[in-house]
Amino acid sequence: MWYAIVLAVGLVLAAIGFVMLKNSIGFIRTSQRAMATVIRLDPVTDSDGTTYKAVFSFRTLTNREIIYYQNGSSRPASWSVGDTAEIAYDAAKPENAKLLTYWGSFVGTIILMAIAAPMLVIGGGYYLLKPFLR
Secondary structure (H helix, E strand, C coil): CHHHHHHHHHHHHHHHHHHHHHHHHHHHHHCEEEEEEEEEEEEEEECCEEEEEEEEEEECCCCCEEEEECCCCECCCCCCCCCEEEEEECCCCCCCEEECCHHHHHHHHHHHHHHHHHHHHHHHHHHHHHHHCC
8 A cells, every 4th residue: 555655656746847847948948048147145044054045147138137046055155256157038037047057957857856766666666576576
């Protein structure tokens, strides 16, 4: 019974991960590109101490300046003021942007697949090997 639940949850997570992958690839294919520059590092303080979140600035094709806040923060800072990175944005809604890094583009898919893979192996492996275990 538990193996069926583990397998079912793994399949659902994998399916959601594939949909997120498809959406990310679609966004990257249809988006506009710009070079973004780190304009400052915002400190984020919590019980573990202070981490730093990069704040980027970029200009759209219509010369509109957009401020983009990095999703995660780190210690030490991943970026320095003045660093540049390529960014993809939706031309209709430039606030909807993503850093064109592997982690920035596929973080949701990576996390879901990392959780789903062992569940699929455990749940699916049980049913594949069940005939040999008797």
